[in-house]
Amino acid sequence: MKRLMLAACMALPLFAAAEPLVPTDDAQVLEILPAAGAARADERRLRRTLARQPLDAQAAVTLARGQLALAHDAGDPRPAGQALAVLQRFGPADTAPPAVVLLRATVLQYLHEFDDAIAQLGRLVQREPRNAQAWLVLATLHRVQGRYTASDAACEGVAAAGASLHAQACRAENDALRGQVDGAVARLQRLAATPRLDGATRNWLLTTVAEAQWRAGRPQAAEVAFAAALRAAPEAYTTLAYADWLIEQDRDAQALALLDALPRNDAVLLRRAIAGARVRAASAEADARELRERIAAANQRPQAQRFHAREQAMAALLLDGDPGRALALARLNLERQREPLDLLVMARAARAARDRDAQREVDALRASIGLHDPRLPALL
């Protein structure tokens, strides 16, 4: 028996880096779980409820919503996968409870399964044409994939469902992407000044303003809007976008300080490594190394690369100085998402790789989706 166990130990660690862990006493902590205390007790209670009644929609939605929030907060996709499992038991979008379908689509969006998310929402708005939230997520998904006309149509769905403020903001965001920046910004700012608006919505409106001002080449106005958005609600999305803006303005130390407040997910680690390298911060090398290890671990699952291609392209370009690989990854990423940043990343990689065909490819894509982003022509 002893010989057998020894043989098991001699087996080299599988796949990527794994080190043996040999605990020395019972109190040693081997793993810290993402939620603790009351949240954890609630989670277990809901799990037990669902084990008895797998189709208890209220318990499922409560549990899945908590898991998705956990995934968002920690930048950790695992709870999102668990949320999806709970929601998938309810079957196809035509018959599952609407709240389940909506949350399922939101989880799929988080996991970058955009096509599945759109399919779920398409069924949902047929069943419930006045579901404003469903229309709004649908508009976002079409926008992320560069289909502004389809996004406009979904914005009209938001309006028809009676959510006037969200519908106006939804249209304004598309208008800004098409280059009608001044009108869009004025409308968004007017909406953001609405009295008694909740912080998250005001943050969303002002972040949209900041991004539009940034694209339009008005850095001061962008910074004012970023700061106002973060005062309204310290959302991670806004913090990350503001950090990108600071890095572009060569204010790397400020970007690093800002990123300290965020959990070290891949997107955050990437920016930390980029900004850190530029100011020769002591942490930069460790951050870059950790990011590379994570990328290697994630890429062991075939096809995983296409879900993280944006970050991996940026890492290849800005950390590894490998424009060829960055370009391939940026192109792969554009199959899935087509936000301005996604086109920018490919344009930068194409320029660094001196690949004129790829530059033309980005410009053709920009023209076909109708994106107006003055930062792009400078790179093409």
Added chain:
Amino acid sequence: MDLTRIVFCFALALGAALPASAHKASDAYLQLRGDARGTELRIDVALRDLDAALDLDADLDGRLTWGEVRAASPAIEAWVRAGVQLEGCPLEPAGQALERRNDGSYAVLTLRSACAMPELPRLRYALMRDLDATHRGLLKIEAPGRAPVLQVLDPATADRASIAPAEPPGASASLVLEGVRHIVGGFDHLLFLLCLMLPAVMRRAPGGGWRPVDRPGQALGPVARIVTAFTLAHSITLGLAATGRVALSPALIEPAIAATIVLAAIDNLRPIFAGRRGLVTFVFGLVHGFGFAGVLGELDLGTVQFAWALLQFNVGLELGQLAVVAAAVGVLYLLRGSPRYPAWAIGGGSALCGVVGALWFVERVSGWPLLPV
């Protein structure tokens, strides 16, 4: 078998096991290996996944302690054995251990059987089914005399036992084409080869200068020698680099490739390698192989069938290379009789190669764009 009988197989004990931050979807790692005498399956499952399945965190404080994991050890073993089965070969537990990966701590279970490793192993995998929709098992199958195979196991399809492919999968045309495309579009590799081909239709005359070969056969010898040396060499480094055994920065390789062109051009004009042209081509081919590997790294292959992919890509490279060489040597052979061949083709052609190679070198070292390609 429980975790109290854990084996201290490595002297190195990690200090305080600080939690790594998790950042990727849930994967379990499986390794199936064996031969005629027995079969072994090793399964690495994240403690976080085990907690979701088995409530390991007994006191609900959000911290998994060694005491909690040890207490749950029999439950872990039973759960894994229920979720993973090798058809026709009942596996018995043979050990548990723990390991740390960069996204957290994992339990390692080893299962064994005296039955021979099946020719086509069929594994039923249902771990985390209904618990995590994005969970996958990454299975590596190793059998003597066969290339390792990597499979992705989706617990949602656990009813259909997975089958390891007996033959490398088809659809090889795309990677072969990728190889062809890379050599035909890789102007630096082509220029290097062409530069070596320029004198192949001539022979150095005893008193200096050049005279044309009489028969195609006389040109074929040097061409075959050069192509073989180049192919052998770049296959070696392509293999080494693509499998991760050797890693060199493109910042080093790209200028080095440009330098090989310059040196080959100089050798045409004024022999510096004398009779060692085959050997020099081989050494330069090693450098070019690293350049090819960069492309293979860009393709999203994962580790699945990597050796097979590498072979296909290399076949594509060779086909493209042979086509270009055949066309070029054909043209040069027809032109060789012209009295101007030595001056124009060998002299002018080599000088041009040298200048382009030198510009590439400067461009790749400095980062200033000088040439359109």
